[in-house]
Amino acid sequence: MSPRAPIRVKTLTIDGRECGARGDQTILEVARENNIFIPTLCNLPGLSNAGACRLCIVEVKGVNKLLPACVTHVSEGMEVTVNSERLAKFRRGILELVFAERNHVCSVCVTNGHCDLQSMALTLGMTHVHFPYQYPRMPVDASHERFVVDHNRCILCARCVRVCDEIEGAHTWDIMSRGVECRVITDLAQPWGQSESCTGCGKCVQVCPTGALSEKGKSVAEMSKRRQFLPYLTLMREGRR
Amino acid sequence: MTAAQTKVRLATVWLDGCSGCHMSLLDTDERLIALAQRVTVVWGPLVDAKEFPENVDVTLVEGAVSSEEDLHRIRLVRARTKILVTLGDCAITGNVSAMRNNFGANAVLKRAYLENATLDAQIPRQVIPPLLAIARPVHEFVPVDVFVPGCPPPADLIFSVLSDLLEGKMPNPAAKFG
Numbered sequence: 362m363s364p365r366a367p368i369r370v371k372t373l374t375i376d377g378r379e380c381g382a383r384g385d386q387t388i389l390e391v392a393r394e395n396n397i398f399i400p401t402l403c404n405l406p407g408l409s410n411a412g413a414c415r416l417c418i419v420e421v422k423g424v425n426k427l428l429p430a431c432v433t434h435v436s437e438g439m440e441v442t443v444n445s446e447r448l449a450k451f452r453r454g455i456l457e458l459v460f461a462e463r464n465h466v467c468s469v470c471v472t473n474g475h476c477d478l479q480s481m482a483l484t485l486g487m488t489h490v491h492f493p494y495q496y497p498r499m500p501v502d503a504s505h506e507r508f509v510v511d512h513n514r515c516i517l518c519a520r521c522v523r524v525c526d527e528i529e530g531a532h533t534w535d536i537m538s539r540g541v542e543c544r545v546i547t548d549l550a551q552p553w554g555q556s557e558s559c560t561g562c563g564k565c566v567q568v569c570p571t572g573a574l575s576e577k578g579k580s581v582a583e584m585s586k587r588r589q590f591l592p593y594l595t596l597m598r599e600g601r602r
Numbered sequence: 603m604t605a606a607q608t609k610v611r612l613a614t615v616w617l618d619g620c621s622g623c624h625m626s627l628l629d630t631d632e633r634l635i636a637l638a639q640r641v642t643v644v645w646g647p648l649v650d651a652k653e654f655p656e657n658v659d660v661t662l663v664e665g666a667v668s669s670e671e672d673l674h675r676i677r678l679v680r681a682r683t684k685i686l687v688t689l690g691d692c693a694i695t696g697n698v699s700a701m702r703n704n705f706g707a708n709a710v711l712k713r714a715y716l717e718n719a720t721l722d723a724q725i726p727r728q729v730i731p732p733l734l735a736i737a738r739p740v741h742e743f744v745p746v747d748v749f750v751p752g753c754p755p756p757a758d759l760i761f762s763v764l765s766d767l768l769e770g771k772m773p774n775p776a777a778k779f780g
Contacts (some may be wrong), residue, residue: 460695464701466695466697466698466700467691467697467779467780468697468698468779468780469698469701470780474780476780479780482778482779483777483778486776488749488751489694489746489749490739493738493742494695494696494703496696496700496703498704498705499704
């Protein structure tokens with residue numbers, strides 16, 4: 362008998378379209394294979410799924426609550442709705458809360474014009490934020506020799522945490538506290554420049570969707586991210602296993 | 603009805619912004635001439651009138667609501683305007699104008715008028731309107747009909763929004779912040 366579990370094929374519908382999938386796939390993966398767009402911010406192919414941003418919420422027939430497509434596996438006969446008025450409204454609401462929670466001042470941001478959050482506002486048709494802005498006073502840590510973390514721009518997607526742990530193997534990044542106090546930290550909430558585990562590889566900077574992590578010396582709109590390494594590294598490691 | 607009465611009554615308001623959005627409006631260049639045939643500019647930074655007029659068809663608002671004067675003005679503008687358009691990120695999100703919000707109005711005044719003053723350092727108490735504790739977007743105070751994002755919004759976008767409004771269409775500008 363083969364050591365690998367036999368592949369179970371599942372059939373489901375997404376927005377009325379019939380799709381075939383492997384049993385271990387998520388709704389998001391199947392939707393992408395079928396060119397059905399589901400908005401995401403925390404998901405990045407090559408990293409594990411965190412279900413952090415909740416933008417990928419979908420409706421599944423027979424389930425009362427909305428489910429995040431990135432961490433929901435397919436099942437036989439599942440009827441998934443990806444686009445509806447209700448979902449569009451909730452997704453815009455989630456996005457507006459992200460904008461209201463920190464200080465995302467696009468015009469003076471290093472990633473202006475190259476930012477996943479900024480693009481998402483346009484994609485989801487966010488005209489303005491209906492919630493009162495919080496204007497929290499957030500620190501900027503520029504203690505690292507080459508990189509800066511600006512908590513004003515962080516959306517807590519945990520891409521940095523995952524790439525550091527899963528790809529670099531250092532696990533320098535983590536997330537501290539809860540709710541609005543939530544923050545990404547290096548080592549045990551020490552300044553990044555004093556981190557003993559950080560290898561200085563910069564993968565976290567490249568996968569960060571916003572201007573929260575950037576290279577020093579970049580001014581407004583100068584920081585674009587290079588993520589080509591990620592699928593390459595993932596592929597090479599899978600090949601080796 | 604005379605030609606002047608059939609023209610659209612247009613106003614532009616400058617709250618807490620850098621005037622970049624007004625500059626971008628001027629960057630529509632020669633198209634302004636065609637625009638001028640169809641509108642009467644009844645209020646704006648360069649219009650010499652004492653009070654914001656009645657019965658304005660379209661008002662473009664640049665800047666966040668940052669002082670008591672801004673707040674008084676935006677309420678008057680809303681009451682006298684049919685279609686209120688927030689022009690640019692400061693009016694829509696607070697943007698750079700709201701970056702002082704973390705520090706408080708007093709710290710900002712101290713920095714500007716005391717620490718950085720070389721002569722006769724004092725915080726002005728007259729003529730200049732008192733700052734609100736924090737700068738906020740326009741829609742947090744009055745209903746807004748159209749949002750035109752950008753820092754500044756590109757001239758082409760402003761022109762297309764104005765063109766739609768002049769044709770009686772409600773524009774739905776798809777553009778990014780920043």
